[in-house]
Amino acid sequence: MNKNNISKIRIKDIAGLAGVSAGTVDRVLHNRGEVSEKTRKKVLEIIRELDYQPDILASLLAAKRNFRIAVLIPEVNQGSTFWRYPMEGIEDGLREIMHFGISLERYFFDYFDRKSFIEKSAKVIESMPQGLVLAPVFAEEATSLVKRCREIKIPVVLVNANVCLENCIAFVGQDSFQSGMVAAKIMHYGLKDNDRILIVNFMKKEVGRQAHIVKREEGFRSFYESNLKHHGKAFGFLNVTDVSEKNMEMVLEDAISSSSEQLKGIFVTNSMVFHVARFLEKNDLNDIVLIGYDLLEENMTYLKKGIIDFLISQRPYEQGFKSIMALFHHLVLKKEVDRDQFLPIDIITKENLGHYIYK
Amino acid sequence: MNKNNISKIRIKDIAGLAGVSAGTVDRVLHNRGEVSEKTRKKVLEIIRELDYQPDILASLLAAKRNFRIAVLIPEVNQGSTFWRYPMEGIEDGLREIMHFGISLERYFFDYFDRKSFIEKSAKVIESMPQGLVLAPVFAEEATSLVKRCREIKIPVVLVNANVCLENCIAFVGQDSFQSGMVAAKIMHYGLKDNDRILIVNFMKKEVGRQAHIVKREEGFRSFYESNLKHHGKAFGFLNVTDVSEKNMEMVLEDAISSSSEQLKGIFVTNSMVFHVARFLEKNDLNDIVLIGYDLLEENMTYLKKGIIDFLISQRPYEQGFKSIMALFHHLVLKKEVDRDQFLPIDIITKENLGHYIYK
C-alpha cells in the first residue's frame, strides 16, 4: 500500500467508475466494436484520466496468444560464416522474450543461391508467421517478398541490408557510406599524403553488385573528395571474382606493380579481406596497411598477426538482437519502433579485438 | 494443438502424474518444505522427465511480487556529465522489464564528495531494495557498502569500476588496461617511431587516484614495452589537479617546451581531454595527435573540429542497460549471470561519431 500503489489501476476499477462491466472496458481497449459510442467515450475518458496501463502479463496469460516469428537469413557454411553472429543475437533475444509466448521459426538460404532464397521465401509465406526478420541479400526477390508480406500483414524487419524499407517496420544495420569514410579516415591517418592506395572489391557473379558494397566504396572515396588537399586523388582499383589463390596472386601482383610508386594501403570493401592478407603474408609485404570488414575467423587471425591492420565491424550480434526485439516491441508491446536503427561503426585492432568477440 | 504444444506442461499436469495437488508441486518447486521426502522425490522426478518450465508470467501475476531495484551512481552536473548515459541505459532497461513488476529507486551522489556517497549509501540500505546497481567511485566506502549488502542479502552489480567483485554478482564496464593499449596502438600507428609523446593525468584531490585511470596509463605504456623496438621509450608525463585555463596554459606550455624535440602526441587518461584540446586550439597546435576518453559534449565538439583525433568510449549507455539486466536475470529469471561483463573498447573518430551518439 505504501510503496507499490503506483499505477495499479485495474480494468475492474475502470469498469466500476464507468458503471459498466470489465468485458465492455476490454472491448473499448481493443477496439473490437459492439460498444455504444456513448459508453466508449466515457470509458476512454476514464482511461485517459487515470493513465491506465494494462498489465501485459495478465493480458498475455489470459489471451493464450502465441507469436510465431520467422527469420530468413543466410545459412552458415564455410563460404559464409558471418551470419553466425546475427543468429546468435536473435537466439539470445528470443531467450529474453520467450516468456511472452514467442516462438521462432528458422529459415536459412544459401548466400550464393538465388533459387534457395526464393524457395525459402515461399516456405515462410506458407507458414504465415506473425512477423519476419529478413536479410534481403537478393534485392529483387527480397523486395517482392516484402511486398507480399505487406499484403498479408506480416510486419518485416530488415537486417544488415536495406531494401524496400517503406514496406517494412524497421531496418537494423550499418550506415555503409559512413563506414567507408571511417575506413578512409583510418587509412589516411596512418599514411602520408601522396601514398598510393588500392581499393579491392570482391564480387561473386551469383550474387551481383550489392548496394552496401558500392556505398562503402563511395564513402571511402568521399573522405578524400571532401578533403581539399586530396580532391581528385586517384586510387588503384581491383574487382575480384575468382578468389582462388592462383588468381589472387596474379591480380594482386599486377595491381601492386602497375605503378612505379610503392603501394602503401589496401582497402577491401567486404569481409573477403583475408584473401588479400594471405597474399601479403606470403610475399612479405608487411608495410602495406590493410583494412577490411568483419570479424570472421580468418580475418581475426590475420588481425592478430598484424597483417590486417584494422577491421570495420558492423556489430552482427547486435543486429540480430535488435531485429527480433524490434519485432517484439511492435507485435507484443505495441510500441513504436525506430525505422532506421544504425549500429555504430566499430574500428577493430589487434588490441581491442578481445572484447568484441562473442562467446 | 499442432504447432504450439511445445513445452506446455502445467503444474496441474505434474500434480496429476504424481498423484498430488498443485499446491504440493508448488511447495517442491520453491523448496518451501512441508513436503515428505517421498513425494518430493517423485515430483522432482516427473519435473525432470518432462523438462517442466514454469510459466513465469503466471507465476509473477499470481505472486503479486514486486522487485525494487536501487541504483546508486553519480549525479549529472556540469562537472560530471558522463553518468547521464549509463542512467539512460538503466531507464531503457527498466522499460523493458517493468512489466515484470520491477520498480527503480534512484540515488545520486556528488562525484567529488565522499560524504555524499556515504549518506546516499545509508539511504539505500535503509530502503532495503531487492537489488543494487552501484558505481563504486570511492573504493573504500563502496567496499564496505558492498559488504553490508552481502550481509543483508542484497545482490549488487558494479558498474563502470570494479571493486570488491567477490561480493557482487557482476561487474559491467571496460577493461581499462586494454583500453590504454588501444589508445597507444592508435597513437603509434599515426606517429613516427621516435616522436615525443606526453601522457596527461587529471586527478582531483577530492577523489584521489582511481584504479582505472592508473590501469589505462599502464596499458598505454605496456603497448610500447611489448614492442621491442620501443622498449624503454620515455614519455613526458603530467599530473593536473587544477583545470583552470590559466593553470592548464602554464603546465602544458611547460611540458611542450621542455624538450628540444617536437611533441607529436598527447594521451589523456580520462574524459578531461577537452581541457587539453582547448589549449591546443588556442595555440594553433594542429599537428599534435590528441587522444582521450568518453563522448562528453565538450569532447565531441573538439573531435568534430579535428582538435581531438580519437576518443576511446566505454559504451556508457550499454553499461547501464546491462547492469539492470544482470540484476533482472538474477532476481526474476533466476539465471546465472556473467561475472565479468567487459564492454568493447570503441575507437571514435569524427567520421564514426554520429552512430555512437545516444538519442
Next chain:
DNA sequence: CTGAAAGCGCTTACAG
C-alpha cells in the same frame, strides 16, 4: 504433511 479454494488482472465465449 496435504488438498481445496480463492485470487492475480485480463480475455473469451455465451446468453440476453
Next chain:
DNA sequence: CTGAAAGCGCTTACAG
C-alpha cells in the same frame, strides 16, 4: 450493445 462466468497457470492462505 452489455454483463456474468469461466479460465489462463501459478501462488497463497486456510483447514485439516
